[in-house]
Amino acid sequence: MPTEQTPVDVPELAFPAGLPGFEDLHRFALAHWGGPDSPYARLVSLERSDVAFLVAPPEAFFDDYDVEMRDDDAALLQLEDPADALVLVMITVGERADEATANLLGPLVVNTRAQLAAQIVPAEADPARGARVPLRAA
Amino acid sequence: MLVLTRRPEQRIVIGDDIVITVLEVKGDTVRLGIDAPRSVRVHREEVHEALRQANAAALLPEGEGALPPLPPGRPRR
Numbered sequence: 001m002p003t004e005q006t007p008v009d010v011p012e013l014a015f016p017a018g019l020p021g022f023e024d025l026h027r028f029a030l031a032h033w034g035g036p037d038s039p040y041a042r043l044v045s046l047e048r049s050d051v052a053f054l055v056a057p058p059e060a061f062f063d064d065y066d067v068e069m070r071d072d073d074a075a076l077l078q079l080e081d082p083a084d085a086l087v088l089v090m091i092t093v094g095e096r097a098d099e100a101t102a103n104l105l106g107p108l109v110v111n112t113r114a115q116l117a118a119q120i121v122p123a124e125a126d127p128a129r130g131a132r133v134p135l136r137a138a
Numbered sequence: 139m140l141v142l143t144r145r146p147e148q149r150i151v152i153g154d155d156i157v158i159t160v161l162e163v164k165g166d167t168v169r170l171g172i173d174a175p176r177s178v179r180v181h182r183e184e185v186h187e188a189l190r191q192a193n194a195a196a197l198l199p200e201g202e203g204a205l206p207p208l209p210p211g212r213p214r215r
Contacts, residue, residue, distance in 0.1 A: 016177045020189035039211035042198070052198045060211030076176040092196040097207040103196065106189040119193075121185055131192035135209045 008032075008086065012046065013110065013117045016076060020106070020119065025051060028117070030110070040091070043108075055088040055108060061135045067107050073120045077111045086110040090119075092132060101132040 010030040018025055027046040034040050039060035045051035058065040067087050069079070079085055088110065090103040110117040142150060150158045156178065159171040172180050181189070198205070 017179045019193055020179070020181075020186055021191075021193040033205075034208075037210065040208065050200050052200075053193075053196050054198055054205070054208075056211065061209070072176050090193065090196045091208075092192070093198070093206050093208065095206055097209050100208055103189075103192045105185070106192065119189065121181060121189075131188045132195070135211075 008112060009041075010110065010112065010115055013043075013115050015117050015119075017118055022051060030055070041088070043088075043090075054091040054093060056091055056102070058087060058089045058102065058104070058107065061102060062104070062133075065104060067109065067120070068122050069109065069120060070122075073109065073118060077109060077116045077118055078114045079109075079111050081113075084111050084113040086112050091135070098134070100135045102135055103131045104133050105131040 008030070009032055013028045013030055015026050015028060017023070022045075025045050025047050029044050029046055031042050031044065032038070032040075033042045033054065039056045041055050043053045043055050077085075086109070088108045090106075090108065092101045092103070094100055106119045106121055108117055108119050144150065144160045146160050146163055148160055152158070155173075155175050157173045159173075161169040161171050163169075174180055179186075
């Protein structure tokens with residue numbers, strides 16, 4: 001699946017399975033963050049105001065990062081048309097810009113049409129991809 | 139912890155809709171087949187733990203606009 005998208009605003013996004021570590025949270029909003037050229041968006045819980053994450057489309061930082069979804073994940077997200085899929089990776093910020101990392105082990109896949117999302121582990125999960133890969137700014 | 143002894147092809151049923159089947163036992167490894175509803179995530183423990191830790195580390199500090207500097211990323215195509 002190509003990951004050639006940019007963040008979009010989604011006022012309410014359902015995570016039927018929650019997120020690992022935050023399994024009880026199922027409703028989030030996705031909001032673009034930063035200036036017009038910023039690749040980032042904030043993923044904010046609608047149930048707990050203190051829970052928010054930073055996400056970005058992987059193509060803003062990484063070449064050749066394709067996500068091969070398992071069939072059961074595609075079914076959970078009701079994804080029939082790849083054009084509806086938005087792939088995002090979670091960003092962990094550091095104190096300096098060059099300390100920011102991306103979680104390539106567990107990308108988020110959003111069905112923008114059905115407003116459903118999940119953190120998935122791709123079919124060919126490569127542990128070397130890692131959950132904390134330094135962002136390689138272009 | 140509930141401890142059960144099972145042989146290959148025998149199953150364990152959890153609740154109404156999760157079934158674990160012992161497929162093969164060879165040396166010190168066990169192959170399991172897991173049938174569960176799609177909304178139940180099934181991961182190897184080490185992968186699940188890696189995701190839990192990564193998500194906990196990625197939690198943003200409270201408050202808008204309190205983010206440290208970030209790399210700009212590529213220009214959009």
